[in-house]
Amino acid sequence: MAQRPGEDDLIARYFAPLAGPEGLGLLDDAALMTPPAGEDLVLTKDALVAGVHFFPDDPAEAIARKALRVNLSDLAAKGARPLGYLLALALPPDWREDWLADFSEGLGADGRDYNCPLFGGDTVKTPGPLMVSITMLGASRRMARRTGVRAGHALFVTGTIGDSALGLKLRLAGGDAWALGAEEHAFLLDRYLLPRPRVTLHAAMARWASGGMDVSDGFVGDLSKMLRVSGVTATIDMSRLPLSPAARAAIAVDPSLFATAATGGDDYEILASVPAPDAGRFIEDAARAGVAVTRIGEAAAGAAPPRFIDAAGRPLAFGSGSFSHF
């Protein structure tokens, strides 16, 4: 049996090619970065565990990209552009070198696309499931905060909500559960597998948004959380919730899927609050960045939980409203 390469060989072969100059060729045990002048650093950290945050048999390249993209999404929601990342990778006993090759391919492709090189990290073995933990560094002139929503702000969400949660449900159900067309079926599955972080929105967020967070644990729960920590409330007409054609088709077959879409999570869209006078310019800048934004309501004074209503003004209840990690 061929001997497995050692840690240094693995790093040289699969990770050193992904490193920016800050990574010092991954020959050191630390990275060295000169911070960009006149900007603050924004730091995010997201850990993903096989069987919890992704399917163990997902393509290695997709797992890598998802791990990067959930952090890229956080940065975009804060109004920060990515600078680079550190990676902790815990490999289970049955890891294979071709898996690692594919994983590093995925990191490399997204690192290039998003201009976000590897700075360094740590590779360890674990008797448990594979785990990927990424710390990402970004730069911003003005960070949008989760606590930044004020009464009177216009509330926005990017893209469409629920596609990933419906994709996950579809994958777990197998087959063509809702008799969707092949294209819609593939669209929903792909939205679960591979987030599309709204990285191009970072400049508009830094310029116009006061409140900002990404939607990872469900629209209803994440919006409720942002309003709560900001000390405000809102009434949200859920008929305004932006849905993709595929999501609309699925909900037409099974109306209970609307709640799945609204609460399911893994959307990696952005919630933004913008002072009302700037709302128009935010929409324009977002459009220039290629990102559709939907105005979903207005923040109001008050500490009560937000009310979610339908087009006729009737209250809607969504249970826990968000994915809980415990």
Add this chain to the structure above:
Amino acid sequence: MAQRPGEDDLIARYFAPLAGPEGLGLLDDAALMTPPAGEDLVLTKDALVAGVHFFPDDPAEAIARKALRVNLSDLAAKGARPLGYLLALALPPDWREDWLADFSEGLGADGRDYNCPLFGGDTVKTPGPLMVSITMLGASRRMARRTGVRAGHALFVTGTIGDSALGLKLRLAGGDAWALGAEEHAFLLDRYLLPRPRVTLHAAMARWASGGMDVSDGFVGDLSKMLRVSGVTATIDMSRLPLSPAARAAIAVDPSLFATAATGGDDYEILASVPAPDAGRFIEDAARAGVAVTRIGEAAAGAAPPRFIDAAGRPLAFGSGSFSHF
């Protein structure tokens, strides 16, 4: 049965009190840092897995401190002072709240002692073993590099080598394997459980050291690695290796333990290379910082692996020389 607190409650209760202003009360999903002017950022990342890097039944508080200290050790070896850290914590199904309380106590105590607050992080569940991954940020005016050793440099190591590896061996053997005194026994066990990072040496490292790394995977292997990536060699008289009284006592009983000490790892001492004319001033600054340093040899031109010899000049062989992660 009492309901377990949710993720937000856990963060508010156990982690928010550890956060620096950069952590924004841990109410946000990102940290915000204004980098120190005129200094570079040095970034380290070390992941620890239960059953691999520590014993699952180690005190939670000691696990927390070890996870911080292995990163503090990396920073000190680079000539960087700590600024703060991000934490990823993966909790297994049987996690208990009192474990988490003790864990956060340990983080808090070391965070205060080392002036290194929590910036943020991510807490997830895992079906596998507990895992702690820390990304630490430090600041330095001049980073000592693993690749920075040049021919003619004086080679130094701090403190004493082998105590932790002997402590681990003692713990695995149980009882008083080498008939040590109670104090020596306790000293070795403690050195395995809790690294003593040489944080006070960072200024002397930044000022005088060209080459620097910490000894985590064994003195022989780590020194060999630093010389190799620097493109130099050396002849090391191993009779100069600094040993504690406890290690000397153990080796007197069983001389084969010298190899354990020299190659075992988890030392968290610092290897430094200093241009020969500055060696005296490095020793003085280290002494002022309360750190004993031992001159163990001199780097020489050449790509051959370093030679390790005894006091009589006879070559010593150490097998693989270092802990391998794979």
